[in-house]
Amino acid sequence: MRAVIQRVSRASVSVDGSVVGQIGTGFVVLLGVAEEDDQQDVIQLATRVAGLRVFEDDEGRMNLALSDVGGGVLVVSQFTLMGDCRKGRRPSFVAAADPEKANALYESFVAELKGRGIAVETGKFRAHMEVELVNDGPVTLLLDSNRLF
Numbered sequence: 001m002r003a004v005i006q007r008v009s010r011a012s013v014s015v016d017g018s019v020v021g022q023i024g025t026g027f028v029v030l031l032g033v034a035e036e037d038d039q040q041d042v043i044q045l046a047t048r049v050a051g052l053r054v055f056e057d058d059e060g061r062m063n064l065a066l067s068d069v070g071g072g073v074l075v076v077s078q079f080t081l082m083g084d085c086r087k088g089r090r091p092s093f094v095a096a097a098d099p100e101k102a103n104a105l106y107e108s109f110v111a112e113l114k115g116r117g118i119a120v121e122t123g124k125f126r127a128h129m130e131v132e133l134v135n136d137g138p139v140t141l142l143l144d145s146n147r148l149f
Contacts, residue, residue, distance in 0.1 A: 007055065008134055042108045077106050
C-alpha cells in the first residue's frame, strides 16, 4: 500500500458537485492498493498514520499526533499511486490491485483508523472525485507499507 499524507487545516472531497467527506485539522490520505497487499499492510500503514507526530507542540516542534490535536483523516482511494512511469509516456497500472480487492483493503484501512478512535471521512471508491485541501506547512509524506519495517 502506498499513501500520500498531507497535513491539512481543512479538506473536503466532492462527487458530482456534492461534498461526500470533509475534515478540519488532520490528514488527507491518498491511498493506493497493490495486488500483493494484504491485511498486514493495512495494519502497518494504519498504525503508522495514526502515530505520526507531525503536528506542532507549544514550542513549534513536530511532536504531536492526530489524537493529541483532535484531528481527523480524510481517506481518498487513488489507484494512480500504483502507476509505474519508468517506461514510455503513459503509466502502467499492472501493480494495482483489482477493484474488489482494493476496495476491501481500503475499507479495512478506514476501519483500522476508526478503531483507534480517529474521526475518519472518505471519498467514494471508483468515483471521479474533486479533492480540495489546505496543506498546512506544507507537510506532505509518502509511506509505502513495503518499506515501513
